[in-house]
Amino acid sequence: MKDAMVIPTYQDMLDAHERIKPHIRRTPIRTSDYLNDLTGAQLFFKCENFQEPGAFKVRGASNAVFGLSDELAAKGVATHSSGNHASCLSYAAMLRGIPCNVVMPRTAPQAKKDTVRRYGGVITECEPSTSSREETFARVQAATGGDFVHPYNDPRVIAGQGTCAREVMEQTDGLDMMVAPIGGGGMISGTCLTLATLAPEVKVIAAEPEQADDAYRSFMAGHIIADDAPKTIADGLLVPLKDLTWHFVKNHVSEIYTASDAEIVDAMKLIWKHLRIVMEPSSAVPLATILKNPEAFAGKRVGIIVTGGNVDLDKLPWI
Amino acid sequence: MKDAMVIPTYQDMLDAHERIKPHIRRTPIRTSDYLNDLTGAQLFFKCENFQEPGAFKVRGASNAVFGLSDELAAKGVATHSSGNHASCLSYAAMLRGIPCNVVMPRTAPQAKKDTVRRYGGVITECEPSTSSREETFARVQAATGGDFVHPYNDPRVIAGQGTCAREVMEQTDGLDMMVAPIGGGGMISGTCLTLATLAPEVKVIAAEPEQADDAYRSFMAGHIIADDAPKTIADGLLVPLKDLTWHFVKNHVSEIYTASDAEIVDAMKLIWKHLRIVMEPSSAVPLATILKNPEAFAGKRVGIIVTGGNVDLDKLPWI
Numbered sequence: 001m002k003d004a005m006v007i008p009t010y011q012d013m014l015d016a017h018e019r020i021k022p023h024i025r026r027t028p029i030r031t032s033d034y035l036n037d038l039t040g041a042q043l044f045f046k047c048e049n050f051q052e053p054g055a056f057k058v059r060g061a062s063n064a065v066f067g068l069s070d071e072l073a074a075k076g077v078a079t080h081s082s083g084n085h086a087s088c089l090s091y092a093a094m095l096r097g098i099p100c101n102v103v104m105p106r107t108a109p110q111a112k113k114d115t116v117r118r119y120g121g122v123i124t125e126c127e128p129s130t131s132s133r134e135e136t137f138a139r140v141q142a143a144t145g146g147d148f149v150h151p152y153n154d155p156r157v158i159a160g161q162g163t164c165a166r167e168v169m170e171q172t173d174g175l176d177m178m179v180a181p182i183g184g185g186g187m188i189s190g191t192c193l194t195l196a197t198l199a200p201e202v203k204v205i206a207a208e209p210e211q212a213d214d215a216y217r218s219f220m221a222g223h224i225i226a227d228d229a230p231k232t233i234a235d236g237l238l239v240p241l242k243d244l245t246w247h248f249v250k251n252h253v254s255e256i257y258t259a260s261d262a263e264i265v266d267a268m269k270l271i272w273k274h275l276r277i278v279m280e281p282s283s284a285v286p287l288a289t290i291l292k293n294p295e296a297f298a299g300k301r302v303g304i305i306v307t308g309g310n311v312d313l314d315k316l317p318w319i
Numbered sequence: 320m321k322d323a324m325v326i327p328t329y330q331d332m333l334d335a336h337e338r339i340k341p342h343i344r345r346t347p348i349r350t351s352d353y354l355n356d357l358t359g360a361q362l363f364f365k366c367e368n369f370q371e372p373g374a375f376k377v378r379g380a381s382n383a384v385f386g387l388s389d390e391l392a393a394k395g396v397a398t399h400s401s402g403n404h405a406s407c408l409s410y411a412a413m414l415r416g417i418p419c420n421v422v423m424p425r426t427a428p429q430a431k432k433d434t435v436r437r438y439g440g441v442i443t444e445c446e447p448s449t450s451s452r453e454e455t456f457a458r459v460q461a462a463t464g465g466d467f468v469h470p471y472n473d474p475r476v477i478a479g480q481g482t483c484a485r486e487v488m489e490q491t492d493g494l495d496m497m498v499a500p501i502g503g504g505g506m507i508s509g510t511c512l513t514l515a516t517l518a519p520e521v522k523v524i525a526a527e528p529e530q531a532d533d534a535y536r537s538f539m540a541g542h543i544i545a546d547d548a549p550k551t552i553a554d555g556l557l558v559p560l561k562d563l564t565w566h567f568v569k570n571h572v573s574e575i576y577t578a579s580d581a582e583i584v585d586a587m588k589l590i591w592k593h594l595r596i597v598m599e600p601s602s603a604v605p606l607a608t609i610l611k612n613p614e615a616f617a618g619k620r621v622g623i624i625v626t627g628g629n630v631d632l633d634k635l636p637w638i
Contacts, residue, residue, distance in 0.1 A: 028347045033371055049595045052352050269632060276368045276597040276628035309595035313588060319638060 005243055008155035010197040013162040013190070020062040020160060023095050025051055029171045030306075032274040039290055040298040044175070045271075046168045049279045049309025053091040053119065055084035056164055056187055056307050057151070063160030064149040065092040073098050078146035080126075080137045082108040083236055084308050085151035090121030101146050103137045111312060152186030153242035161190030166198060168303045175202050178303040179286040182206035182215045182256065183237035185245030187305060192252035202303075203254040207285040209234040209264060215241055216256045219249060233261045233317050236282035236308060255296070259288035265317045267291060271306075281317060283307045324562055327474035329516040332481040332509070339381040339479060342414050344370055348490045349625075351593040358609055359617040363494070364590075365487050368598045368628025372410040372438065374403035375483055375506055375626050376470070382479030383468040384411040392417045397465035399445075399456045401427040402555055403627050404470035409440030420465050422456045430631060471505030472561035480509030485517060487622045494521050497622040498605040501525035501534045501575065502556035504564030506624060511571035521622075522573040526604040528553040528583060534560055535575040538568060552580045552636050555601035555627060574615070578607035584636045586610060590625075600636060602626045 030045045048056035065077055076099030079089050086102045093100035100121045104113065105128035116123055126136035141148060150157065164187070165178060178195065180187045188206050195202045208215050212230035218241055226240035241249060249256075259267070268284035271277065286304045290297045349364045367375035384396055395418030398408050405421045412419035419440045423432065424447035435442055445455035460467060469476065483506070484497060497514065499506045507525050514521050527534050531549035537560055545559035560568060568575075578586070587603035590596065605623045609616045 030369065050349065054595060272597050272632055276373060278591050278595040278597060313591055313635075314638065316632075316635070316638075319633065319635075 005247070006155045007244070007247060008159040008193060010193065012155065012159040013166065013194055016063040016156070016159040017163040017166060019066050020059055020163065023062045023066065023092065024058055026167055027051060029168070030275045030277060034274045035270065035287070040294060041290065042301045043290070044168065044172050044301070044303045045275060046164060046303060046305050047277060048164060049277060049283065049306050053084070053088045053115070054308055054310040055088055056161060056305065057084045057088040058091060059163050060154070060157030060160030060186060060190070061085065061089040061149065062092040062095070064147070064154065064156040065089070065096050065098070067156055068147060072147055075145040075147065076100055077149050078102070078137070078141050078144060079149050079151065080104070080133050081151050082112060084310060086121065087112065087115040087119060087310070089149055090116045090119035094120045099144065099146065101140050101144050103133060103140055105133070109312070115310070151239070152184035152189070153244045155244065157186055158189045158193060158244065158248070161187045162194040163190070164305060165191040165194040169199055172301070172303060174301060175199070175303045176300040177203040177205055178305070179205045179207055179290065180305040181234070181237055181282050181285040181307055182208050182249070183282070184239040185215065185241045185249055187307060188253060189245045189248035191305070192248040196252055204252055206249070206253050206256040207289040208256055208258050209237055209285060210258045210260045212237055213258050215249065216258050218246065219253065219256045234264055234282040234285055236280060237285070257289035257293055259285055259292055263288040263292060269318050277306065277309070278311060279306050279309045280311045283309070324566070325474045326563070326566060327478040327512060329512065331474065331478040332485065332513055335378070335382040335475070335478040336482040336485060338385050339378055339482065342381045342385065342411065343377055345486060346370060348487070349594045349596060353593045354589065354606070359613060360609065361620045362609070363487065363491050363620070363622045364594060364625050365483060365622060366596060366625050367483060368596060368602065368625050372403070372407045372434070373627055373629040374407055375480060375624065376403045376407040377410060378482050379473070379476030379479030379505060379509070380404065380408040380468065381411040381414070383466070383473065383475040384408070384415050384417070386475055387466060391466055394464040394466065395419055396468050397421070397456070397460050397463060398468050398470065399423070399452050400470050401431060403629060405431065405440065406434040406438060406629070408468055409435045409438035413439045418463065418465065420459050420463050422452060422459055424452070428631070434629070470558070471503035471508070472563045474563065476505055477508045477512060477563065477567070480506045481513040482509070483624060484510040484513040488518055491620070491622060493620060494518070494622045495619040496522040496524055497624070498524045498526055498609065499624040500553070500556055500601050500604040500626055501527050501568070502601070503558040504534065504560045504568055506626060507572060508564045508567035510624070511567040515571055523571055525568070525572050525575045526608040527575055527577050528556055528604060529577045529579045531556055532577050534568065535577050537565065538572065538575045553583055553601040553604055555599060556604070576608035576612055578604055578611055582607040582611060588637050596625065596628070597630065598625050598628045599630045602628070
């Protein structure tokens with residue numbers, strides 16, 4: 001998988017859905033008359049923040065974990081992540097009863113480490129640098145033999161994330177577009193994978209923080225541009241595209257819109273207030289871009305993926 | 320209605336449900352493995368905070384508004400309330416296109432006044448005293464002829480609130496008990512009304528703030544005890560029982576448990592973190608009492624009404 005790029009197929013997504021259904025939630029769609037009036041669009045928010053571990057990433061992680069043969073599964077899984085992928089992979093491994101090793105920077109928030117450990121994940125800390133992370137991860141993987149599940153550049157993960165768009169299409173009566181945040185591009189790629197076959201008339205739109213707009217610049221340039229350490233309130237969206245996600249972005253995404261951190265925080269507060277759900281700054285980027293580009297969305301039926309709900313309730317960005 | 324007490328029937332609740340279905344949401348049930356592990360119970364949270372105006376009170380208000388004859392409806396509705404009933408009645412009146420007059424203390428939070436006005440409600444301010452409120456309300460009602468919809472001591476309102484317990488029974492596979500917060504007793508009375516016929520094996524339990532425990536003391540004493548101005552973080556639960564709600568509490572409630580303000584805030588934060596929903600302090604009282612009395616709930620299937628989600632996001636009680 002690491003040498004030749006394996007592009008997941010629509011059938012992979014269908015298989016993933018059958019495989020993971022017993023282990024994930026079919027999350028509801030939330031709507032708000034207030035937000036519809038405000039945007040002039042009809043917005044359908046898919047609440048992936050309601051997954052038990054709080055993020056859509058449980059879909060791809062479960063697909064990877066439950067797709068392993070018993071022999072491979074016995075050695076467990078391994079990844080490097082300081083975010084939702086680490087806790088979702090630990091959660092899926094716990095459900096299957098196999099080990100999960102996670103390399104995390106020692107500077108990662110204590111709450112994220114606690115969540116991984118609550119789900120039985122074993123953390124090996126590294127320094128907060130790429131070289132330390134890669135060296136540490138190689139050592140952990142050599143010692144455990146665990147199957148590497150990349151946070152997004154993995155066909156099993158992308159096929160798993162694609163199940164979300166399939167549910168949205170089942171839960172709504174037709175859409176004009178679907179908007180999701182873009183970081184590494186796992187959710188956007190899964191959405192493209194699914195809609196290209198299931199509903200090619202539905203445009204896929206990516207929403208990105210201005211302060212980490214490497215996907216936007218890649219999209220404009222026609223090749224991957226990766227930033228060194230971008231900083232934005234949308235801390236789930238800091239990572240760059242990789243070859244597999246770039247394949248989907250390049251071929252199927254219609255637009256990438258960006259929004260400033262202040263606009264993201266405003267949109268987040270609007271969602272908390274009017275949809276009454278707890279979600280992360282990263283998940284507010286779609287609404288922020290819709291409010292910023294009303295002409296592109298007015299009169300349209302728009303699916304929005306609320307990607308996650310893990311946020312520090314003691315440090316809300318508007319307080 | 321004001322002289323002879325009219326007790327709503329099960330059929331009134333069924334009729335209410337048919338009447339209001341087009342105007343309310345069938346809100347989802349949320350569950351959390353984490354909270355189930357923590358309590359040793361199976362908890363089913365009915366998300367009435369997801370009603371468009373943010374509270375279950377839209378059920379009773381809609382039943383009153385849409386049950387009026389065209390002749391009566393033309394004069395509109397009127398009430399006194401500084402909380403969710405005012406906005407929910409305004410919302411229902413807006414849907415029917417009739418006037419709604421609300422008497423509110425001039426000291427009520429600006430956000431609550433704004434919400435009532437957004438839904439077209441006309442506010443007449445009074446001084447924050449019972450005498451001023453009654454005098455002002457009498458004047459407003461005489462001038463407009465609007466039908467008085469009491470926040471809870473009204474059979475139409477109680478029949479409307481009872482539709483929530485009916486949905487919970489349809490959405491779960493049997494329960495041992497249902498817990499709701501108690502203030503004036505409208506939701507608890509509706510729950511009793513419904514379950515007494517639909518599922519008499521399900522115990523109805525009321526949850527009340529220690530600092531406004533007049534229902535608990537009434538329950539123990541066998542007659543209504545009303546406090547003068549109790550103070551608690553659970554600001555939706557300050558009002559006393561009235562004859563109609565006392566009828567249901569006295570005859571059908573199994574237990575009333577209480578929790579301190581600190582326990583309520585802890586429970587609220589747990590719900591925000593693990594169910595990832597935005598709800599009010601009042602709606603956290605059930606979980607607070609469950610955590611305080613684990614032996615009463617362990618091993619049980621427990622429905623919990625999350626009554627509302629209107630909270631000031633700039634002033635969260637744990638910050």
